[in-house]
Amino acid sequence: MAAIFPAGVVIAAVLLPVAVVLCGFPATTMTLERAFPTNHGVQMSKLRARDTIRHGRALRSSDVVIDFPVGGTVNPYLVGLYFTRVQLGSPPREFYVQLDTGSDVLWVSCSSCSGCPQSSGLKIQLNSFDPGSSSTASFVSCSDQICSSGFQTADSSCSAQNQCIYKFQYGDGSGTSGNYVKDLLYFDTIVGESVDANSSASIVFGCSTSATGALVKSDRAVDGIFGFGQQEMSVISQLSSQGIAPKAFSHCLRGDDVGGGILVLGEIVDPNIVYSPLVPSQPHYNLNLHNITVNGQTLPIDPAVFTTSGSQGTIVDSGTTLAYLATDAYDPFINAITNSVSQYASPVVADGNQCFSTTSSIAEIFPEVSFNFAGGASMVLGPEEYLLQQGSVGGTALWCIGFQKSQSNDITILGDLVLKDKIVVYDLAGQRIGWANYDCSMSVNVSANTNGSGSVNTKPRYVSSSLRNEPLKPTSTAIVMCFLILIVKLPAFLANI
Template structure:
């Protein structure tokens, strides 16, 4: 029986209707946005989100069909995907703890009709799609999903599903096979239209929160390990690899979600605990400021589940009481004069106006296989208002009796790290990473590409980042937006999952800048996107920045592979006042010294407007060529002024540079902002 993942890494993806899903040779990539970003998080919403999520982690459920997540209670991100022929848009929660894709269907009883998320809900109608077909109970998919043929099955009966939650919420329906809109990546920055056939659930009836939540979505896109999940179906026909990775930025609310073999950055892994329904790993010890905590030797083994649960869908981090009561005093030891007070009856907070990274120690978790996870003070402490910080570590013993020994590491410790899940080798790993930069994925032929990476503002438009590689199979691009979760505290009762009734269901079916010096490289500019027709820019276009970084030695120019640029911007708030400058780093330059990055506006507060941006040299990995030169304002800052419109990419692409490094010291002008 396939593992059913109940620990929900809940990522809601959002993709442009013109892009939908893009696969490359077994790889899929899409940027993400976190719902609890900066101070916009509500403490009660944080805790309520986790409580609802834990209700599905704390119970041992042996089910034929994996536990579906509740989009109204646990969704961090959602995606817009295309289904059918002709394709229509559906907003779905992407959940690694669920094993099927399902959407609400025409004729559905008590399905939500509207959402407070600013999206238009759509009911799927199999009869309106020329490529749809119903799945009967005697087909291989159904018998595999339920580990055998359902009692009373006949060739004319549909393959149905039914999930009932202890709080009264339920979802039921039948399976349909149809096309999911895909874009085939044929090379760097190049895609071609394509489709992938997937069997998914057609929701016929919803009840409880699934039918009444104000934050309703069209369905759930499950990325569990079961054969019924979308990733398993696509992997079985060679379109994707059963590997995925994510990188979530808890400051700006953006990030990456990729399916496929990530080859850059390099990630060390630790084995997953076998025969577990969650992503469990073996935690060996915890260090605070370099000192190992003195804890019972079996504290991480005798909990509710063997090992430690890794779950980015949980917001905070939960530790057994003995660990919590040892850890918190240790991290507060350097600030003995601070007084803790309780906020909202559940969070330990304190007043502090200095830099937390300078006043508190790092916390390092050490796992089997010499893998460690370092959590910095600005990650495990979060600011709720000026001068007030709260501790993100939580005592599992205060959550429920059943979960008192639970060790669960959520987004609190996993943010700002690239986390890799290898379901083929049954391993998981991570590395510190800039979530606004690109990753690289290898295709079946061994080729490595950096396709466009997309990032999404809350308005559901999306931007592109160089993250993935072109494959013989597919690469998926989706962009994510965020929703806030608001639910009551307390654990929900144990859900009851049962096989569906076999009776027939009566529900209806459903211009480039002028360079001071122009390098004469062989094949120069051939790696750049073709120059499209100019047109008046659309304010909703993605903002892209491209450039070249070279090493200058006399009259010779050599591309610097791995060089990084910095993009710094000024913005004005809703009242027109200038805000604190912010910056992002570009992806690393390729073998031609070329970089392309995108500026995501989604992390700006509502009403903020960017006033000015400049590009700077940031880093050269070439030891013999690390002295920056201010040609084309590589040091003082090159304004983003010259641009062109890439119609097919929905991008306003700015060009800067080329920038130069040299081995000889140069006079350095005064920096810009």
Template sequence: MPAFHHAGSVVLVLFAVFLPAAVVYSSLPTTLTLERAFPVNKRVELSELIARDRVRHRRILQGIVDFPVEGTYNPYTVGLYFTRVKLGTPPKEFFVQIDTGSDVLWVTCNPCNGCPKESGLNIALNFFDPSASSTASLVSCSDKICNLALQTADGGCSSQNSQCSYTFQYGDGSGTTGYYVSDMLSLEAVLGNSLVANSSAPIIFGCSNYQSGDLTKPDRAVDGIFGFGQHDLSVISQLSSRGITPKIFSHCLIGANSGGGVLVFGEIVEPNIVYSPLVPNQPHYNLNLQSIAVNGQILPIDPAVFATSSNRGTIIDSGTTLAYLAAEAYDPFVSAVSHMGTIS
């Protein structure tokens, strides 16, 4: 979601299961029998070898897939976080804003009405052209993935157009319209000891041919938005459903002066991380906020203000620059901070 405004919400860990490895010690010699995957006298078709290789790549990628993060929190400079994705064959790089409040990955396509051609972020903007990728294909209205889009009211089809299209409207009033494309997403899997395995996987993403509102402004323009919501159309859900990556992602931000950070498909394991459980069965990533304390003193705020209900609750949103509080919590918070002399 564009900076300064509400787009939705964040998840650090959706689901994780760890099975401890069994360790067995024995002084007796052990013999392991090795067998060939294919008998010597069996003719193996190239397609079968490719299929086995794809399965092997999927096993490799069941770990950490790394995306570098750029940008900062500062609303007076960048005010957003973005990463790079490579789409198509040959791969083409795009800068996309990280947004856990929306579901779909989309990038600007050629041609595009109202789309910025320059960016104040010192990045070169790109346009995706499906005809220039040897692996791209358009998603038709009869495709089952289009039915998923229609269920969210984001997708659309008409008698004049057989392509599966979409329209997204964000909380700041900006929006984008386009159509869905299937193509390859390049992945870099971290295997440990600084080893990286390059691979790719087919995904469905949006091809934007119209933008409005803040999306058209060049000062903080990027190539698109990388949605990390819970819907089946999100990239994290698509890759997880195929067994390529786990349905876990981590968004780690570096200190205020450095900016950036890292985004991974997988879990970052650190001993001092404190986890907060998410509220289940919510359209966004909701937390159970219980209270706010200033200088060690809990503020007199009714806990019901933070309760998750229809159009209420506390969400984490990587696409929103500022924190927003309901008036019942905002007023006592500002009053407490003001009495500390930290703001004018």
């Protein structure tokens, strides 16, 4: 989904590593950018609005690593939009597509699209895909196996012309529909220190012929969405089935104002990573959360609150800006932190959020929080991973708890607020997620083998971009929708969000 940007938005310089060859096989590269405003003037209510809309959306082994250079910042007050450039067709055309870890489909605007925007406030050149102009393009028939897999996840249906088609509806009322097309996706391969820009693979993607609602807004327009979900229709699944990429991806997102980071198809290897198994047969990246501790004390929350079922569970979602707690877990969490700092900070309720006015360093007075998962894996959060500075009162800094009460009552969502400054590994082959605190401005070890063997240290580099540091000119109403970074498919347990 496209995003709207408040005044002062710029595109950041891009800091990234190069994925180096493992066992003589090449790595491949794409460029990921992120746009963001350069001040901390975004109110928490706007961040919640962004997440509400975002949550409303209906969500073989290889020795190759594909890396996506990351730009921008994941600071929630520097809210942004992750997108990457992809090349499709013959001859290849370049498209800017939004990264989405929750949905399964890569789609771009089709040349015959009704309602698709023709220009973008992001200062990027929008393009449309014309199947008739690509010598390697073909429409996907309903009898194609990948179309059949889409039937099972409601991503596909069949037209009167026996063509595989789709229709997606978004939580804000916008939507898109079109045909599935099979054509070439291009990427750079890295062998040692050399780069070969002539690699390609045949994939299935969407060619949208209709767009409505926010998707037609030019001030936040991109060419489409790049889904990184687990189903067969996702690019990561298609590339891994062809032996081109491993069935795993990882990210490490910088939490400072400089931003940037790393996103790879492959496993980032670090001795400190702890893993927790994924809950099977879920449309999202669900984990079993056992309990939460504050200053080492387990909160009085019934463990059943975190049990995954049709209407509840705990989701790891890099597309959500803040973090959300199930209703019955929220008050014990807020109360424990408030009681812990009562002698050092003055409690203030601002914009419906529990905040604190203090002249002290938050690292010195606020407690350590730990989310404890199945498999003995704990995600330990320092104050900077659950607090957000929300201006000041009388010259004194005002810090607010960034965790919000879940609007669906029973869903706990761990978003960018807690995922920043961490290596996060989505091992789809092993059905687990791992994480470790890390300085994401540094290089990382990357392996295409999910057991971590044969890892190679990546080397940081900058990717030049015509977008970098160019200011954007949004509309005055832009701020409300700018928080829709990534979109997920709507599973049954998010139906009421």
